[in-house]
Each structure stands twice: as C-alpha cells, then as structure tokens.
Amino acid sequence: MGESVPAHDRASPTTDRGPFELCLLGGFSLRDAAGQPVELPTRKCELLLAYLAMPAGRLHGRDKLAALFWSDRDEEQARGSLRKALSSLRAALGPQALGGDRDAVTLDPAALAVDADRLASLASNPAGIVEGAAPLWRYGEFLESRPSASAEFSDWLTFERTRCRNLAQTVLEGMALRLADAGDLSQAQSVGQRLLAIDNLREESHRLLMRLYARAGERSRALAQFQGCRELLKRELGVEPSQETVRLSRQIASDAASAGDAAVRPADGSGSPAARETAPSWPTERPRGLSIAVLPFAGKSDGEQDFLANGISQDIITELSRQRDFLVIAPQSTVGYGSGAGEAGIAARDLDVRYILAGSVRRGGDQLRVAVQLIDASGDRCVWAERYDRPAQDVFDLQDEVVRRIIANIDAEVRAAERESAARKRPENLDAWELFHRGMWHAYRFTRDDHQLAQGHFERALELEPGFSLPYAGLAYVCLSAVTWHFTTDVGQTLGAGIAQAEKALALDAGDAFSHVVLGRLLTFIGERPRGAHHLSMAIDLSPSFAQAYFGMAQLHFWSGRPREALHHIGQAVRLNPRDPLGSMFMTLQSFCHYWLDDFAAAEAAARRATALNARETWSRLGLAAALVALGRAEEAMTVIAEARRMDQGLTVASFDAVVGQVPDDLRQRVYSALRQAGLG
Template sequence: MGDLGCKTFADIPGPLHVWCWQPGATREESPAPKQNRPRPDMKRPSIAVLPFVNLSSVDEQEHFSDGFTEELISTLARCRWLRVVARNSSFTFKGVTVDVRKVASDLGVKYVIEGSIRRAANRVRITAQLLSGETGMLLWAERYDRMLDDVFVLQDEIAGQITGTVEPELGFIEFAALRGQSATDMDAWNIYLKGLWHLYKFDLENLRISKELFERAIDLEPAFAQAYARLAYVHIQLGWYGPLEERGDRIADATALAERATALDDREPAAHLALGRARALGGQPERGIEHLRNALRLVPSFAQGHFALGQALCYVGRPEEGITAINEAFRLSPRDPHLWTFHNMVAIAQYQAGRFAQAAEAARTSLLKENATFWPVMVLAASLGAQERKGEARAAVAELLRRRPDMTAKTARAEFYFGSVPAMSEKFIDRFVSDLHRAGVPD
C-alpha cells in the first residue's frame, strides 16, 4: 500500500488522506509522492486551527465547540499577514487523535492551534495552545474562564483575545529564528520582521536601523503595504524621539507613506493605524480617529489600533473614552511590545482627568517595562508635582534629568508639538508644564 498524502476532490469539502493498493505491490514499490503535499510558505507565518475538543459531559455542546473553532478561524483570518487554513480543511481532523507535526505537514502550515472547551451549567472554560508544526513544541498556552450569558458575545470575545495574543507572539517567534542573519541574506518579509524588532526598542539608534530595514523591504517588494505602513510609523517615532525641529517634516513624511500604504491595500489595518496617528499629530485629530476606527473595523482584535484610538481620544480631551479603548488593548494583547506606552497613555489620561494618584501609579508601571522611554518619568513628575509630594517629585525629576539631561519646562512644552501643531490642548499643556515646574524641573 502506498501513501499518496492529502488530495482534494471536486465534490468533497476539504482534503482527504489517500492510500493506493495494488495486488502484489509492496509499500516500497509505491512510494508516497511527496510533491503532492502542500508545502509551508516560509515567507509568511501560516497556521491551522484544529477543532476544539468538547470536554463537556453533554453531547449537545458539540455545536458550541465547533462554533467557537469557526469563530477563531474567522478572526485569525482577518490578520492579513497570516495565512490561515480554511475551516473545511481543519475540520477533516475533527474527532481524530493526531500528531501535530503530521497535521502541519499535511496542511502545509508552520503553526497549529488546538484546544478544548468544557461547559458546566452557566460556566465555560476554554483552553488554547499554540504549537510548532515542525517540532510539536508548545509555544504558548492560556485558559479562559467565563460566565455564559450570551454565546455569540462569548465566542467573539475569546476568539478576539486569542488572536490579539497570538499575533504578537508569532512575531516574537518568527524574529527569534532570524537572529544571526544579516539583512542581505533575507527576503522582504524577514527584513520586515527584523525592522519591527528594532522599531519596538523605541530608541533613536534602533529607530534609524528600523527605517533602513523597512526601506530595504520596500525596495525588494515595492507593493509591500505593511512595510510602507510601518515605515510611516517609524517616522512618527523619529518625530517623538529625534530633533524637535524635524517633527513637522517627519509627520509630513509619515502621512505620505501611510497614504501610499492605504493606496496599495485599503484593507490593511496597519496602514490605517499609521495614517490615523499621523493625522492626529498633524492637526487633524478627528480624521485620525476615523482612520483608527477603520483599522478596528477591519480587525477588531488589533490591540495597537485600540491603543492608538485611545491616545487620539485623549488628544481631543476625551480621557474616559481613551482609557476604555486602551484597556481593550491590554485585554487583547497582554504581552504586547507597546505595553510601556499603553501604561504611559493611561497615566496621561488619568492626569488629564485630574486623578493624579492613579496617573502616578500607571506611570510607575510603565517604567517597569524594559523599553520604556523618558515619557513615563515626565508624567510621573507632573503627577507628583500636582499632588505637591515634594520628596517623591524631586526623585522623579532626578530620574527624568538622568534620562533627558536637557529637559526643562520649555523643552517639556515643546515635546507636545509637531511643528506648530500641539498634540493636546494648550490648556492641558500649560497645566502639565506648571506641575513639572512645581515638581522641580528647571525653567
């Protein structure tokens, strides 16, 4: 008998595993034609979601497990950089004990998600784990316990949370495999991943490296919308952390690049994210907010989109709505590389709302993250200055000056401007600078 691998047929949904038998033939005489198996696309991550196993004692709950699996496949498929195997193919493995490595080989994917669902009365426990298709190694796992009030809301919530967590995890895993390789040996996708890694360091040197890498990725693949979007994002960050006199040009460049990204692919959420942030900082916050909402309409589980929306809402004086949006980013991506700035923006929103103690707490949490910049220290100093906690304020100012020796009340004010346009209201900036001065920041 010979193993012919997975085959597709016109009248049958999904692939079927096929063997052939010839009288008198041996397995060796009919080798499996390996070329018929789908091979992983090594340029982009690919993933299959196996049907979640129903561990409930009631067989009628099988439809809940299947429905959740379908929702997760659909939600993951909205991540345009991720190739997700369709439901019909994944469900050929339903009810079968499988070797993850064999599944990955048959479906041509690099990663597999599997899990289980247990329901008792009005409580549901969902477990999920991400596995390497090559080695079968466990890469990530999580458990979700919920009350079952609305089946569809629950499925949507947990599927979004899994997607929001798995997406950055895959980015970390994919980049780890590139360490030690130079950009000259990589294709456009891997150069893009390397650029993301440098971008998330949030310091000037790494931002400049990231810029060069995204530009190289675009040279290799001129229609690479995501690379244009992230290059626009780099220009925004270079505006924040580079020379103040360059900010106007940085925002103009970011806007042009983000518009190019949306022209190449109007359904790319990262493009709308970059354009939304650029518009918000360039004096058009309401237009920026609309682009950010577009990003979230495309991918509701896009944690960085929720954060950026929260940030833009704070820019227009709506801190309560901003905190709600940023909390959604925390929920969706608890290990996001932007965590420091999630916390920092919550600190700014709390300060904006006059809750200075909560602002100081959020700023301190932000500073615990390895890639935090000077911003959380500045917010901490202003929050402590507002509370007239003089000893703690002096310590915060000392730390701020250690990170930014040139910081004065005047430069702090300039930090809120991109060109001639303030990111937040003049009233807010006046109060913030006054509290920094009260904390001990020099004129």
C-alpha cells in the same frame, strides 16, 4: 503529628472544619484543615480529584470520567472503578464534598483550597504576595511525576502544565521586579533564578537575570549569564540568542568599560574588530510568515457541544483570515486531524505552517469551558495556553467573547514570535517579509540607533518587493517614532513624510489595520482629528483584537480633551495585549489621563508601571514627575527628571511641547508648571 491518615479511617469532616488544602504544583498532596496529610488509596484517585478540582464546581459526565481514567477496561468495569474511586474521595473529604446524580459528578468548590487557583489569582495581582513572603514562594510542575491515565488525559495534563507554567512565569517576573524596585536585589536575583528554572530556554528570563546582576554592579556575572544562555540555545535548539539578548550583553559590557571594569568584556566577542569580523553565523530556516492552521475543536460528541466547538473554530478561522498578513489554512484541509496537542507537529508538517491552534469545548451543568493551545511547530513548543470558563446561558454571546479573546492572544503571541525569529537571522538571509519584521523589532526598541536600523530594513524590503505595503507603513511608523522620542528637530516635516508613507501603504492595501493605525496616530499629532478618527475606526473594524488600534483611539480622545474616554480605550488595549511592545506608552497615557482627572495617586501608580515595563524611556518619567509634584513630593520629582535628562540630554519643556502642542492648553500648562517645579527647563 504529620503522619498520613488513611481515608477509610477518618471521621467525616463537619462543615466547621474548613476546606482541605490540595497542592498540585510539584506533585500531589492533600491536607485537612488541621494540616494533617490525607492519603488516598490509589494514584487514579489522586488524578481524579485533581481533574475534578480544576476547577471545582463543574459537572462531569460519569461516562466521560470512566473513559478518561479507565479506558483500558470495558464500560461496566470502568463505571465500577469510577464508583469505587468516588467512594474513596467521599471517605476522605466528607459526603457533602461530591455532588451530582446518576449521570454526572461535581466537586464542591468550598471543600478545597487549591494552590493552582491561588497561582492564577497571583498572576492577575502579583502584589497579592504579602511583604516578606516572596523568598518563600516556590513553583513546581503541575502534577509533577504523575503518570497519565489516557491519551485524552495527557492532553488535559499538557494544557494545565503549560497554563500553570505561564502563570508562574508572570508571578515570578512581577515578584522580581517588585523586589528590585524595593532595593532588595539579592532576593530579586533569587526569584529570577527560580523563574529561569521553569524554562531555561526562555530568553526573557535570562535577560531579566542579566539586568538584575548588572543593576547590582555584578557585570561579570551578568555577562556570564549571557554566555550560559548562548551555549544552552546553541546546544539545545541550534540557534544563537536573539538580537535583543545580544544587545543587552553589549550594553552591559559597555557600561562596565565606562566604569573602568577592565575584567568585563562583551560576551559575544564584540570587543575587538577581529571578533566582529568573525561573528558567528545566525542559523537560518525556511521562512513561513504568519502561517497558521486551526485544528477542529473537540466537543463531546453531542449536538450542542459539537455545534459550539465547530462554531468557535470556524469563527477563529474567519477572524484570523481578516488579518491580511496571516496565511490561514482552509478548514477543509484540517478536518482530518485530531484536536490534541500531539497532532500539532503532524499537521504543521502536512499543511506547511508554523503555528497550530488546538482546542476543546466542554459543558458541565450550566458552565462551558473552552481550552486552547498555541503551538510553534518550528520548536515543537506550546507557547501559550488558556482556558475560558463561562456561564452557558447565551451560547452565541459566549462564542463571540471567547473568540475575541483568543484572537487577541494569537495575534500578540504570533507577531512577537515573528519579530524574535527575524531578529535571530543575518540580514543578508532575510526576505522582504522578514525584513519588515526585523525592522519592527528594531522600531520597538525606541533608540536612535534602532530607529536608523529599522528604516534601513524597511527600505531594503521595498527594494526586494516594491509592491509590498507593510514596509511603507513601517517607514511611516519610523517617522512617528522619531517625533515621539525626539529623534528629529523638524517635527512638522517628519510628520508630513510619515503621512505620505502611510498613504502609500494604504494605496497598496487599504485593508491593512497597522497602516490605518499609523496614519490615524500621525493625523492626531497634526490636529486632523476627524481624519485620524476615521482611520483608527477602520483599524478597529478590520482587526478588533489589535491593541495598538485602541491605544491610537485613546490618544485621539486624550488630545480631544476626553480623558475618561481615553481611559476606556487604554483599558481595552491592555486587556487585548498586556505585553504589547507599546505597553509602557499605554501606561504613560493612562498616567496623564489620571493626572488630568486629579487622581494623582493613580497617575503615579500608572507611571511607575510604565517605567517598570521600559526602564530607558522618558515619557513615563515626565508623567511620574508631574504626579509627584501634585502629591507634594517635589524632591522625588526632581530626582525623576534628573534620570530623564540623563537618558535624553536634549529634553526640555520646549521639546516636549513640540510633540504635544495639539493637546488642550489647560492640561499642557498644568503639566509644564509641574515639570518646571521638578527642574525641567
């Protein structure tokens, strides 16, 4: 048992034997339905099977496969090598596993179960890991230690490795949070360590581990994690941790000090005035803004695919150009560059941009695949990769859908990277553009101190550039945030000041979607819903991929008494940017919509997702408490309200009403009654 069975010695599998098991994460292994290892004769056969299986069911031209795997041979020899390799795969998997004709080959999806496919399923539904199995789940690099067959194969391999790495990070992060919520902090920490091992330069993974250690009372260990992160970033990238990571370190140290843990000190040296005066300098780099070049997408050198590849890259350029704060290089300037990821660094230097988008279009039978990679040239790292497999019946609908999804992901990833980059720098080194993004970084922290810092950065940006519209929009957003998070006692005056700032922003740039969203949401708060709808619609027209525009429209529908329509727009917002800084608010509004529709279990689930996204905000807890009361779990609801009151001691039904007073009265009274039953005065 357990010995490899050479492919040429195997009887052909019959249909009742079930699929083979192909493992590509961590290397390559193939097992039959009985769990016996299956040995393929060459590494090229292994790579060929992996390529055909990702995903199975696609048609691949024989000429393309021959050139992809045997580019060092002439055409006749390459075709002969391909025939021999396909014969070996048929001997291993059975004659029915491979189909096609003289010109193309396909792998039957029913012949194999592929671990990379299961990874993608888990990423879309982390709860799919059965209870107790999380400690056993492991991730290995896609086709680890396998040599490349050609330059084009290297591009495919880089893409798949990045995609699988991103999927694994999503899965492990979700697993760690679920384990922590279930009270199994030891296993949650173990999963967090596995997450960090995938990419030890990813600060989000360090922060998750710090929170898990602190939650378990291991504050010294949490601060040691910060120190290790700081030293690693300095050594490998020459940068300090982001402000978010430093802030978390200080918060953990402060919590430790209040608990009397004298052995714990802030790891960044902020525990003494002398240390604060000698704080390390933040590394600087020449600002580039949201500058991006879209390299020509690779087709197959035939008319239809070249047409589609060119159409997709042109549409991406056009849609990105609609974003006022994106500097998009004209397509004439990128035409000389190849489509591979290896061209990104060269193109970024030549074109003086920070971000590069590269992609390809391939057709197999009646299926089309579009693969894209977003590269941050400042660190020479692929920060996002995805592929889109769609039926090819209607090329134009396919093109529109794929472009829309790509734009949404680019917009989210690039803006997040800009905020993180600005947060790394010392304020005196920031220009007006960076001050705006530094301000938004603070604004999205949703604390009183950050609210004041954000306002200061926006005001400083206007001192440097009085004609720059975005800082005015930022000041308007600060007013909106002040009302939302109870940072003001005069709601009416604050909303009025925010509307005035948003109108100044639009007077300077009527085509800025963010300004329209902020104004639309402010107008919704004061009950001017027709004007609010106009500006939110304008935002969607100007930037169809901007998730916060759909969230604003969802708020407007909710406040207008249309919870079903609100749920539709929330769904769009989540699809466009599941990692939006307002993600917890997306889920909280979804919770209240479900509550209004008497689906209390869904309301509870959405509220819990919101608290998982932002553990220190109160709105999601109000939604959770209301749902729990409706489900007959008043004692749990009282615990939730007590947590919310510890976060905001001024939280009352009256303070809640000051914000949502324009919401229909029947819902407000239902929610207020539930909150009073949960102990909110």
